[in-house]
Amino acid sequence: MGAGHTRFGALEDGPRALLRGAVDGAFASVDKGVERGALREAFLATLGFGGWQIGNSSAVLLEEAAGVGVPTTRVENACASGGYALRAGVRAVERGDAELVLVAGVEKMTDVTNARRRYWLGVSGDTEWERLAGLTFAGVYGLIASDYLHRHPRGADAMAEVASKNHENGTRNPNAHFQKRISREEVLRAPRVADPLGLYDCCPVSDGAAALLLVPADRARQYTDTPVYVDGLGAGSDRLAVQERPDLTTFEATRRAGAQAFHDAGVDRERIDFLEVHDCFTIAELLALEDLGFAEPGGAVDLTLSGATRASGRLPVNPDGGLKSKGHPIGASGVSQVYEVFLQLRGAAGARQVPAAEVALAHNVGGAGATAAVSIFSRG
Amino acid sequence: MGAGHTRFGALEDGPRALLRGAVDGAFASVDKGVERGALREAFLATLGFGGWQIGNSSAVLLEEAAGVGVPTTRVENACASGGYALRAGVRAVERGDAELVLVAGVEKMTDVTNARRRYWLGVSGDTEWERLAGLTFAGVYGLIASDYLHRHPRGADAMAEVASKNHENGTRNPNAHFQKRISREEVLRAPRVADPLGLYDCCPVSDGAAALLLVPADRARQYTDTPVYVDGLGAGSDRLAVQERPDLTTFEATRRAGAQAFHDAGVDRERIDFLEVHDCFTIAELLALEDLGFAEPGGAVDLTLSGATRASGRLPVNPDGGLKSKGHPIGASGVSQVYEVFLQLRGAAGARQVPAAEVALAHNVGGAGATAAVSIFSRG
Numbered sequence: 001m002g003a004g005h006t007r008f009g010a011l012e013d014g015p016r017a018l019l020r021g022a023v024d025g026a027f028a029s030v031d032k033g034v035e036r037g038a039l040r041e042a043f044l045a046t047l048g049f050g051g052w053q054i055g056n057s058s059a060v061l062l063e064e065a066a067g068v069g070v071p072t073t074r075v076e077n078a079c080a081s082g083g084y085a086l087r088a089g090v091r092a093v094e095r096g097d098a099e100l101v102l103v104a105g106v107e108k109m110t111d112v113t114n115a116r117r118r119y120w121l122g123v124s125g126d127t128e129w130e131r132l133a134g135l136t137f138a139g140v141y142g143l144i145a146s147d148y149l150h151r152h153p154r155g156a157d158a159m160a161e162v163a164s165k166n167h168e169n170g171t172r173n174p175n176a177h178f179q180k181r182i183s184r185e186e187v188l189r190a191p192r193v194a195d196p197l198g199l200y201d202c203c204p205v206s207d208g209a210a211a212l213l214l215v216p217a218d219r220a221r222q223y224t225d226t227p228v229y230v231d232g233l234g235a236g237s238d239r240l241a242v243q244e245r246p247d248l249t250t251f252e253a254t255r256r257a258g259a260q261a262f263h264d265a266g267v268d269r270e271r272i273d274f275l276e277v278h279d280c281f282t283i284a285e286l287l288a289l290e291d292l293g294f295a296e297p298g299g300a301v302d303l304t305l306s307g308a309t310r311a312s313g314r315l316p317v318n319p320d321g322g323l324k325s326k327g328h329p330i331g332a333s334g335v336s337q338v339y340e341v342f343l344q345l346r347g348a349a350g351a352r353q354v355p356a357a358e359v360a361l362a363h364n365v366g367g368a369g370a371t372a373a374v375s376i377f378s379r380g
Numbered sequence: 381m382g383a384g385h386t387r388f389g390a391l392e393d394g395p396r397a398l399l400r401g402a403v404d405g406a407f408a409s410v411d412k413g414v415e416r417g418a419l420r421e422a423f424l425a426t427l428g429f430g431g432w433q434i435g436n437s438s439a440v441l442l443e444e445a446a447g448v449g450v451p452t453t454r455v456e457n458a459c460a461s462g463g464y465a466l467r468a469g470v471r472a473v474e475r476g477d478a479e480l481v482l483v484a485g486v487e488k489m490t491d492v493t494n495a496r497r498r499y500w501l502g503v504s505g506d507t508e509w510e511r512l513a514g515l516t517f518a519g520v521y522g523l524i525a526s527d528y529l530h531r532h533p534r535g536a537d538a539m540a541e542v543a544s545k546n547h548e549n550g551t552r553n554p555n556a557h558f559q560k561r562i563s564r565e566e567v568l569r570a571p572r573v574a575d576p577l578g579l580y581d582c583c584p585v586s587d588g589a590a591a592l593l594l595v596p597a598d599r600a601r602q603y604t605d606t607p608v609y610v611d612g613l614g615a616g617s618d619r620l621a622v623q624e625r626p627d628l629t630t631f632e633a634t635r636r637a638g639a640q641a642f643h644d645a646g647v648d649r650e651r652i653d654f655l656e657v658h659d660c661f662t663i664a665e666l667l668a669l670e671d672l673g674f675a676e677p678g679g680a681v682d683l684t685l686s687g688a689t690r691a692s693g694r695l696p697v698n699p700d701g702g703l704k705s706k707g708h709p710i711g712a713s714g715v716s717q718v719y720e721v722f723l724q725l726r727g728a729a730g731a732r733q734v735p736a737a738e739v740a741l742a743h744n745v746g747g748a749g750a751t752a753a754v755s756i757f758s759r760g
Contacts, residue, residue, distance in 0.1 A: 047434075047435050048434075051503070051507075052507065053503070053506075053507045054427075054428075054500075054503035055427050055456065055458035055504030055505075055746075055747065056460075056504040056505075056746045056750050058751065059618065059619070059746070059747070059750035060620060062617045062618070063619055063620070067617075069617060069618065069632055069633065070616070071615030071616055071617060071636075071637070071753075072751060073457055073464050073467075073468070073751075074456045074457055075453060075454070075455060076436075076454045076456050077436055077438055080436075088453070088468055088471075091468075091471040091472060091477075092471060095474050095475060097471075097613075120434075123431070123433070123434035124434070124435030126433075127431075127432065127433045233477075234451075235421075235453075236451055237438070237439050237442045237447075237449060237450060237451060237452040238449065239439070240433075240436060240439045253449065256449045256451075257451070366436045370439035371436060371439055371451075371452060
C-alpha cells in the first residue's frame, strides 16, 4: 500500500543513500499516513554488487528505514532477488507475524572498476560450467537468441522492436536510466556484443533502489483509498547451467512460476491488462511472453511485431521502459517492477498510464533462467 | 520431520557434495519414507564463502536435492542465515504453499587462500566502519569481551569453562570438527588472538552442511511417529557497527528475537530443557544466556561456573559441542543447531542425549549481533 523509487542510472549516491531515498518515498506515498515505528519486518533484495556489504547487508535496511530492532532478512536470487523478497514479505504478512512489512531492493553497480564489474556481472551464472569457462551473461543470452532465431528468423525484427518500444516507454518514465528513443534500424545496426545480440539488445548497468510497504489485505483501506492487492505468487527454478537444459529457448523456471501464480491468483491470462517482464536482453522479453502463456513458442514474434505490446497496444509490456531502458540495478529490478504495477493500478502513472489497468503481472528472472518469480496484482 | 548433517571440519568435498550429503541424510531420516518428488520448495542458507557461487546459489539446491523446478530461495543473514532460512521455510509451510519444504545450509571455508579467507571472514561485519578500518570479527568480539570482563572479572573463568565444556560435548558428537578435550587452564594459557580472547575462545573455520525437512504440523505423523514441532519463531536486528550501539555487552537483536519466539511459542523459560546458542566466541555464549533471559546481566558467569550448562547440568547448553567445538560452516550453523534439536527431542542423540528433553531453543546470530533468529521446538 506504499511504494518508493529512486532514479535509475549512473548516480552519485551509495547504496545506503539509495535505500533511504526509496524507503522514504514508500512511506511518503501512503495517503493516510503511517508511523515508521509500526514497521515489524523488512526484507532486502541485493546481490551486494561490487562487495559493498556481502554479508548481513539486511541490517543496513534497518538503519536506513529508521526502524528499531525489526527483523531484517536478505533474500538473494541474483536478478530475481526482488521478486523473491516480495514473496517472503507477503508470507510474513499472511502468517500474521507483521502488520507492516517493508520490501526493498538496491544495487550500486557503477562505482566499481571494470575488472571487478566483469567478475560481479558473472557471479549469478553457473560458476563451474559457464563463468570459469569465460561465458558471460551476454554470451549465454546470445546462445539462446541464436537458437531462437534459427527457429524463428523474424525474431531479429521482434528483438529490435522490443528495444525500440522499451526505449520509447522509458522516455515517459522520469526514473528511467535512458531517456532516448531508438529505431529498430539503429538496434539492428548497433555494434555486436554477443552475436546476435547487439549493444541495444542489452540492458544497462545501473544504480538504484525501490521499496514497497505491505499490510494485510483487510487493513489496506486504513492506509489508503486506492490499495493494490497481491493476488497470486509463483516461483520456480531450473538448472543453473544452460548446457544442462533440454531446450535453450524456453525457461522452465518461468513456466512453473507463471502457472503457480495464475493458479494462486485464480485468474486467467485474459484478465491481465499489462505486464512487467524481465527484459535483461531483448530476447528475454520474447521468451517471457511465450513462457508465461501469452504466446505459443515462436508466437512472441508476431505478437510483438503487431504492436500489441506497445503502450498503446492491447497488452502493454514494460510500460516503464523495462530493464532495457529503465535500467537494471540487480536487487532493485524486481521491486521496481512492482512499483510500476502499484502506480499503474492506482491510476498514478502519469504520461505512461495504461488505460483502465485493473490486473497486472510482474515477472522477474535470476541469471539465465535458473530462478524466476511471478506475481499477480489487482486494484481495490 | 527429517534432518541430515555432514561431518563438520576440513573436508575434501565441495559445496555441492556437502549439500547432497546433508539432503540425502534428511530424506533418509524420515521413518515412514517420503518421495523426493513431493518436495515443493527449498531454502538455502549460505554466505557463499570464498565465492563458490555468489549469486543464484539456491538453484544448486534444486540440482542436489534432485527436485524438478521447485522454487528455491537463498536466504543470507551472515552467520544467522540458517535461522532465517528456517523462518522462511516455516512460513512457506504455514501459508499452505507447500506440504514438503527443504531448508539447507552449506559453507565451504577451508579451500581458499589465506588472503581470500581474511576477506571473506570480514564481509559480514560493518564494511564502512569496521572492516575497512581493519577490525576483524575476533577484534569486535574482543572489544565486547573486554567490556564484559571489566564489569564482571570472573567472566574470564566462565569463558574458559564455555570452551572446556563445549569441547567436552564435542567429543560425544561424531560430526564435530574437534574431538579433543581441553581444560580451563589450557584455554586461559592459549596464545592470544584478540585480547582477552585466546585461541580456544574462537570457533574454527569449517566446511559442512545440514538440512531439514518441514511438513505441516497436522501431517507430521504421516511421515514419522516421533515428530518435532516448531512452536515459535523470533527474529531481530541491530545496527551493523558495534560503535553505534549504546552497550557492547548485550545484543539487542537477540533480546528481541528471544522475546518474540517465547511469545510466539507461548511457553516460559522454565519449560526449556536445553539450548543451542551461537557461541562463535566463548563470550558470545555468556551474552546469549543473558540476552535470552536465562540470567541477569553478568549472571551468566555464575550460571556457567556452577556447571548448570554442562551436559549433566540442569540446563545443558550446546550439547553437540556448539560452534566452538562442532565447527562453524557459516550458512550451515543455524541449520545444524536445529538438527541437534531434532535428534535430542526424538531421543536419538546417543551418547550426548539430554535426558527427557521435551522443549528446546535454538539461537543463531549474524555478525556481531546485527541479526539474530531464535526458534523454539517441542517433541510430539
